[in-house]
Amino acid sequence: MSLSLADLQYLYQLPFNDLIKQAHEVYKKHHDFNTVHLCGSLSIKTGSCPENCAYCPQSVHYKTYVEKESLLDPNDVLKTAVRAKAHGVTHFCLGAAWSYAPKGNAFQKVLEIVRKVHSTGLQVCCSLGSISEEQAQALLEAGCTTYNYNLDTSPEFYPKIITTRTFESRHQTLQIIRKSNLKISCGGILGMGESIEDRLKLIYLISQLSPQPEMVPLNALVAIEGTPLGEKTFIDPLEYIRIVAIARIAMPRTIIAMAAGRYKMSFETQALAFFSGANAIYIGERILTTSTPDLSADLNMLAKLGMNAYENHIDIRQ
Ligand code: SF4
Numbered sequence: 001m002s003l004s005l006a007d008l009q010y011l012y013q014l015p016f017n018d019l020i021k022q023a024h025e026v027y028k029k030h031h032d033f034n035t036v037h038l039c040g041s042l043s044i045k046t047g048s049c050p051e052n053c054a055y056c057p058q059s060v061h062y063k064t065y066v067e068k069e070s071l072l073d074p075n076d077v078l079k080t081a082v083r084a085k086a087h088g089v090t091h092f093c094l095g096a097a098w099s100y101a102p103k104g105n106a107f108q109k110v111l112e113i114v115r116k117v118h119s120t121g122l123q124v125c126c127s128l129g130s131i132s133e134e135q136a137q138a139l140l141e142a143g144c145t146t147y148n149y150n151l152d153t154s155p156e157f158y159p160k161i162i163t164t165r166t167f168e169s170r171h172q173t174l175q176i177i178r179k180s181n182l183k184i185s186c187g188g189i190l191g192m193g194e195s196i197e198d199r200l201k202l203i204y205l206i207s208q209l210s211p212q213p214e215m216v217p218l219n220a221l222v223a224i225e226g227t228p229l230g231e232k233t234f235i236d237p238l239e240y241i242r243i244v245a246i247a248r249i250a251m252p253r254t255i256i257a258m259a260a261g262r263y264k265m266s267f268e269t270q271a272l273a274f275f276s277g278a279n280a281i282y283i284g285e286r287i288l289t290t291s292t293p294d295l296s297a298d299l300n301m302l303a304k305l306g307m308n309a310y311e312n313h314i315d316i317r318q
Contacts, residue, residue: 003250005204011246012200016238020276023245027277030252036302037255037280038309040084040122041093044113045071049097051164053152054228055189055221058097064226071096071109078116084284085120087295088309091215091280092117093125093148093185099165101128101135111142118143125185125215130173136180146214147177148185154201157194174209184209187217187259190243191235199243207250215280216247216254220261234261237269241276248277255280267301274305 011019027033047068049058057064081092094113101107110128117124126139127148136147151170152158158167177184186209188202206216220240223232247256257280258265258273265273270281283298302309 002207003204005200008200008204008246008250009197011249012196012242016242019242019245020272023248023276026249026252027279031279033274033279034306035279035308035310036274037091037257038088039091039093039125039257039280039282040081040087040089040284041095041282042072042077042080042084043069043096044077044094044110045069045096045098047097049099051099052162054161055192055224057224057227059227062226062228064224071106072113074109074112074116077113078120081117081120081122085122087283088311089283090123090310091125091146092122093127093282095127095148096129098129101131107135107138111138114139114142114144127185130169131176133176133179136177136182140180140182144182146183146185147180148215148217149173149177150187150189150217150219151202151206152188153192153194154198154205156201157192157198161192178209183214185215185217186213187215187219187257189219189221189260190240191221191232191261192229193232200246203243203247203250207247212251212254214255215257216251217257217259217280218244218247218278219259220264222261222264234264237265237272240265241269241272244273244278245276257281267304270301271305274307 047058047066048060050060052059052061057066084092114124114126124144125146125148126144153161155167174184174186186206190199206213220235221229221232223230244256256278258270258278259282262270262281283295
């Protein structure tokens, strides 16, 4: 049964221990709670994005540390994917800083990249901006299983973060992706100055997608110098965990990923997030252009917690 926004508001005001206990019960019922999904990611085309997302160092509107790079060579992407797989990654995300996935040769090159990564046995996720129905179909046929397209925040807060596109257009693209049979990865960013209400609305709207997304990446804003949000302080860790717990209760079967910002979280914060229902992390050098913790620190953390990584991708609908 899907939860209403009022249900999520009720959960939010519970004492912290009551909330995470409830989330843990839901988590235990639907997942192997001592096992996590290891995800990898690679920016296959970096920088010069025409959108003005206030958190993003890849926007052409801001002067940041990011150096632009054109679309990578498929064989170089393949080498990175093979390395990621050797580290235990099962799910590999290809990100590109575009508002719309390109047409013509550039898109053919993307399809070649997808085919090569798919040939390694990794689950391929693409994050290429808005796409047409034909492109979604072509990606699916090339071996892409999941498309990442985040709602970012609530519809009310959205115009304070991005003005070059609308929240409604995001929703429309999600419908196109759904029609194609690609699975959806859809999350957001916490700590951009949004209210609690905005956070709950984001989780509510994501949970209302039907069927619910395969994966929900929950990013904690990493403030980047040169962007309009460059001065923001990092989100209170317990607030982040509350949202993880509420997302877990609202979406019992979904994979909930601790995404960008995890490298700024203590080991203890991450342990509590795992307890509350987070069951995926991005490992390796970076999540697109944002740092991740050191790989050996991650493996050490999982060992200390007695946690394992899934050896194969698990389809949440089976
Ligand atoms: S978040 Fe994506 S769409 Fe927004 S500026 Fe960055 S690369 Fe472009």
